[in-house]
Amino acid sequence: MDSIMANGTWEITERPYGCKPLGCKWVFKKKLRPDGTIEKYKARLVAKRYSQKEEEDYFDTYSHVARLATIRVLLSLVASHGLLVHQMDVKTAFLNGELDEKIYMQ
Numbered sequence: 001m002d003s004i005m006a007n008g009t010w011e012i013t014e015r016p017y018g019c020k021p022l023g024c025k026w027v028f029k030k031k032l033r034p035d036g037t038i039e040k041y042k043a044r045l046v047a048k049r050y051s052q053k054e055e056e057d058y059f060d061t062y063s064h065v066a067r068l069a070t071i072r073v074l075l076s077l078v079a080s081h082g083l084l085v086h087q088m089d090v091k092t093a094f095l096n097g098e099l100d101e102k103i104y105m106q
Helices: 002-006 068-081
Strands: 024-032 038-047
Touching: none
Parallel strands: none
Antiparallel strands: 024 038
C-alpha cells in the first residue's frame, strides 16, 4: 500500500458526464517463508477489465515482457564483447507505466 500511495498511482476525482467507470477489486495475498510462516502481506487493486469493449473502451494492450530471442541476442553480444551482465528486479515496475487515456474506476 505504501508503494501505491507514494507513486501517486491514482487520484480521487469526480466522474465526468457520460463516463462508464470500470469496477475494481482488491486482491490480497500472503507471502510465505519456506517454513510456512508469513513473511509479509501483499495487496493490489485490479480493474475488472472484462467489462470493457475493444475499440470503445480501449484500443491496444501490450505486455511489457522481453522475447526470449531478444534476450539471447543481448547475451550473445555481451559474451562476444566481454561485458558484464547484472540482473535486477524493480518491485513496483507496474506502478511506473504511463497511460495515454484516462481510466475511471469506481
